[in-house]
Amino acid sequence: MRFLKDIFYLFYPNLCINCTTILLQNEQYLCVGCVSGLPLIDDDEHTNVTLKSVFYGKLPVKNVRSFLYYQKHGITQKIIHQLKYKNQPEIGSYLGKWFGNSLKESEVFKDVDYIVPVPLHAKKLKKRGYNQVTSFGESLSEVLKIKYKPAILLRTSITKTQTLKQRFERFTNSKTKFKLTDKELFKNKHILLIDDVITTGATLEACCNELLKIDGIAISIATMAYTPRV
Numbered sequence: 088m089r090f091l092k093d094i095f096y097l098f099y100p101n102l103c104i105n106c107t108t109i110l111l112q113n114e115q116y117l118c119v120g121c122v123s124g125l126p127l128i129d130d131d132e133h134t135n136v137t138l139k140s141v142f143y144g145k146l147p148v149k150n151v152r153s154f155l156y157y158q159k160h161g162i163t164q165k166i167i168h169q170l171k172y173k174n175q176p177e178i179g180s181y182l183g184k185w186f187g188n189s190l191k192e193s194e195v196f197k198d199v200d201y202i203v204p205v206p207l208h209a210k211k212l213k214k215r216g217y218n219q220v221t222s223f224g225e226s227l228s229e230v231l232k233i234k235y236k237p238a239i240l241l242r243t244s245i246t247k248t249q250t251l252k253q254r255f256e257r258f259t260n261s262k263t264k265f266k267l268t269d270k271e272l273f274k275n276k277h278i279l280l281i282d283d284v285i286t287t288g289a290t291l292e293a294c295c296n297e298l299l300k301i302d303g304i305a306i307s308i309a310t311m312a313y314t315p316r317v
Contacts, residue, residue, distance in 0.1 A: 103171045103212045104178070105162045116166075117182055126163060128154035128313060130193055140188065141288040149305055150195055151275070153313035154186040157284050159279060163312050167283055171219045179219060182311050183226025191231055196307060200276040201236045202228050205294055206265070208242045224281050239269050240294060263290055265297040275303035282302060285311045 101110045103118040110118060110295060117125075128134060130152070139303040155163045170178040192195055193287040221237065228235035279293055284306045285308075295306050 097271045105165050116178055121162060122258070124162060126158070127154060127159065128153050130189065138285070141285060142292065145288075145292055146283040146306070148295070148308055150307040151283060152190060152195060152308075153310045154182060155312045157314045158311035167312060171215070171283070175217070176217045176219065176222045179222030182260060182278065183223040183231060186309075186311070187227045187230030188291055190227070190309070196231060196233070196279055196309070198305055199231070199233050200220040201234050201273065201281045202279045202281060203240055203298075204237050205280065205290060206240055206242045208244065219283055227281065227309070239267060241257070241268060242268050249286045250316060263293045265294050267297055267300065268299050271296065273301045273304050277307065279307050279309055281308070282310045284314060285310050
């Protein structure tokens with residue numbers, strides 16, 4: 088069934104990535120019905136505290152924001168899957184512009200100096216051909232007028248795809264490692280670290296622990312999606 092669906096997309100690319108309805112001329116990636124059904128995350132005090140609580144007692148994070156709720160078999164999972172595995176990095180731009188305008192209006196990241204993506208390992212980058220958060224980050228950079236710096240933080244270990252792991256495995260995984268190529272650029276700067284999905288926060292935590300080796304650094308986090316705790 089999945090093979091047939093992929094063939095269908097090949098010959099009829101202008102379909103809604105969620106319901107496969109043929110898109111109208113003014114629609115992009117999602118039809119109007121699916122856009123209206125997106126599980127957008129409210130930018131309110133209670134929700135923002137909940138997002139930040141993922142890192143309580145672990146990291147001194149300034150602010151945490153996420154765009155969509157992520158649930159198994161839900162619309163957000165389909166969007167992220169198309170972005171990561173179906174060679175559609177443009178979806179990241181679509182989400183980045185939308186989310187970026189929301190963040191711009193709230194001014195939550197108005198004092199951020201640089202946007203930094205969670206990097207892929209070189210082997211995985213070569214295999215996939217792109218980092219799924221690159222287009223997302225570049226769009227955020229364009230909308231928020233914040234410089235995008237993708238080459239300062241590197242991943243030095245390779246692990247299984249996080250979304251394919253059991254939750255307990257993700258929580259206990261401490262093998263993911265990163266390194267800095269420059270400890271001077273981010274000194275006394277506010278960094279916005281971006282990724283696709285917050286699950287347990289383990290990967291983001293590993294990134295932050297490396298970034299916190301820099302004197303005077305402040306870190307905030309923004310992601311395309313967030314998996315609610317159960």
